[in-house]
Amino acid sequence: MAPTAATRDVALEGMSLHCEIWGDSDAPPLLLVHGLRAFGRWFHSVGAALGRDYRLIAPDLRGRNLSSWAPDGDYRIATYVRDLAALADHLGLGRFALAGHSLGGRISTAFAAAYPDRVAALMLLDSSPEPDPAGMARIRAEVEHMPDRFASWDAAEGFLRALHSKASPLDIEIRLACMLRETEPGTIEWRIDPACTRQGPGDAASAWAALAAVAAPTMILRAAESDVLSEAVHRRMLAACARAEAAYVEAAGHMVLEDNPAATARAMARFLAANYPATRARLDA
Numbered sequence: 001m002a003p004t005a006a007t008r009d010v011a012l013e014g015m016s017l018h019c020e021i022w023g024d025s026d027a028p029p030l031l032l033v034h035g036l037r038a039f040g041r042w043f044h045s046v047g048a049a050l051g052r053d054y055r056l057i058a059p060d061l062r063g064r065n066l067s068s069w070a071p072d073g074d075y076r077i078a079t080y081v082r083d084l085a086a087l088a089d090h091l092g093l094g095r096f097a098l099a100g101h102s103l104g105g106r107i108s109t110a111f112a113a114a115y116p117d118r119v120a121a122l123m124l125l126d127s128s129p130e131p132d133p134a135g136m137a138r139i140r141a142e143v144e145h146m147p148d149r150f151a152s153w154d155a156a157e158g159f160l161r162a163l164h165s166k167a168s169p170l171d172i173e174i175r176l177a178c179m180l181r182e183t184e185p186g187t188i189e190w191r192i193d194p195a196c197t198r199q200g201p202g203d204a205a206s207a208w209a210a211l212a213a214v215a216a217p218t219m220i221l222r223a224a225e226s227d228v229l230s231e232a233v234h235r236r237m238l239a240a241c242a243r244a245e246a247a248y249v250e251a252a253g254h255m256v257l258e259d260n261p262a263a264t265a266r267a268m269a270r271f272l273a274a275n276y277p278a279t280r281a282r283l284d285a
Contacts, residue, residue, distance in 0.1 A: 005047055009066070010059075012086045018066035019087075022047030023055040028278060029093050031084065032058040035102030036139070037192060039065040039178040042101075044170075045261035050269060053278030054097075059087060061104075063193035065178045075199040077206075080107045081114060088118065097276045098216075099123035099268065101257065102228065106201050113213035121276040122218040123268055126256050128229040129207030129237065135228035135254060143197045150188040156180050166252075166259040212240050219271040221247040221264070223256040247271065 005020045020040040030050070032043045040058035047056050060067040062083060063075060070079070084107065088096065098119050100108030105127020112119040142163060150156040153176065160175050161167070167175070183189050201207070218241050222234045238244045247267040252259035272278065 005041070005044065010087055010090050012083065012090065014071070015062060015068040015083075017062065017068070017083065017087055018060045020044075020047070020058045021056065022051035023053070025055060027053060027055040028276060029091075029096040030054045030056045030272070030276075031088065031093070031096055031098050032056055033080075033084070033098070033100035033104030033108050034058065034061065034064075035100075035104050036197065037064075037143075037179070038101070038104075041065075041174050041178050042257065044174060045257060046099075046265050046268065049262075049265035050272070054272070057087075057091065057093075059083075060178075061107075061196075063196040065191050069193040070195070073193075073195040073199075075193075075196050077107055077110050077202045081111045084111050085115065094118070095120050097121040097123070097272060099125060100127060101125040102127050102254065103201055106207055109207065109210045109214060112216055112218075113210040116213075116215040119214075119216045121272065122214060122216045123271060124218065124220050124237075125264065126221060126223045126226050126229050126254050128233050129211055130204045130233050131228050132226075132230045132233070135226070138227060146190070148189070150180070151186055153180075153182075153188060156188050164255060164258060166255070168258070171258045208240060211237060212242075214241055215243070217243045217271075217275040218245070219247050219267070220244050221249060221256070221267055223252040223254060223259065224248060224250045225253040225259075226256075228254045245271070 005022050008019045008021060010017045034042050040060045043058045063069050095118055098108045105124040112122045157176060160172055179191055180188050181191055220237050222229050238246055249256050249260050249263045256264050
């Protein structure tokens with residue numbers, strides 16, 4: 001039977017981060033960081049696949065789902081990195097593996113560069129220091145055309161299905177639960193702080209410098225149909241990172257964990273087996 005997620009709310013400096021957690025408490029820890037408009041439970045397929053061997057921890061980043069909104073509207077990469085460091089300290093994580101999708105990959109790269117002694121292995125899932133203009137235009141258009149609210153759950157579901165055509169019924173169900181809430185009868189509103197999508201991920205030069213500074217073995221995964229991570233930038237990333245290896249997922253676009261979850265989990269499992277074996281002894285490494 002696949003592991004069932006537990007949940008935990010962690011108080012950090014006047015804020016609270018909600019976490020989804022899979023696996024045993026004594027298993028090697030793996031911290032999962034979602035993208036711009038996602039949430040911790042987005043990694044449920046990875047939790048089901050890897051939760052027998054690892055302790056997976058997936059926080060809702062500040063401003064999303066059940067985590068606190070930033071009181072000062074601060075959603076910079078450096079601030080997310082501080083949140084992750086504080087979360088790892090609170091949970092007693094010494095050295096751990098780290099994975100991030102899209103914006104989460106930018107955050108994870110910056111964390112690995114800032115805390116090289118804490119990151120045993122890094123996985124970047126269709127994340128780019130220099131996103132393709134086509135993908136950025138698509139994301140901007142999606143954000144600009146998001147309705148402020150919906151009159152029914154059916155209308156909200158239809159909107160999400162149109163954006164995420166490859167997502168399974170379970171993925172859509174999870175998106176509805178984690179992205180939206182009914183504030184009053186007939187009013188369905190977003191859980192995300194709008195300020196999250198207005199603050200950019202930072203400049204490309206800083207992102208490239210962080211990638212070059214990563215010391216841990218790093219898997220750089222590209223979805224074959226991605227409009228965010230181009231083939232050319234993927235090659236540059238592999239050359240820029242000292243201990244990088246490539247991974248590819250076919251039949252998937254940027255939302256790789258929804259488009260082809262089984263292949264994504266297999267790629268992660270192979271990389272972890274070689275670089276971060278699932279043995280309890282690693283906790284003392």
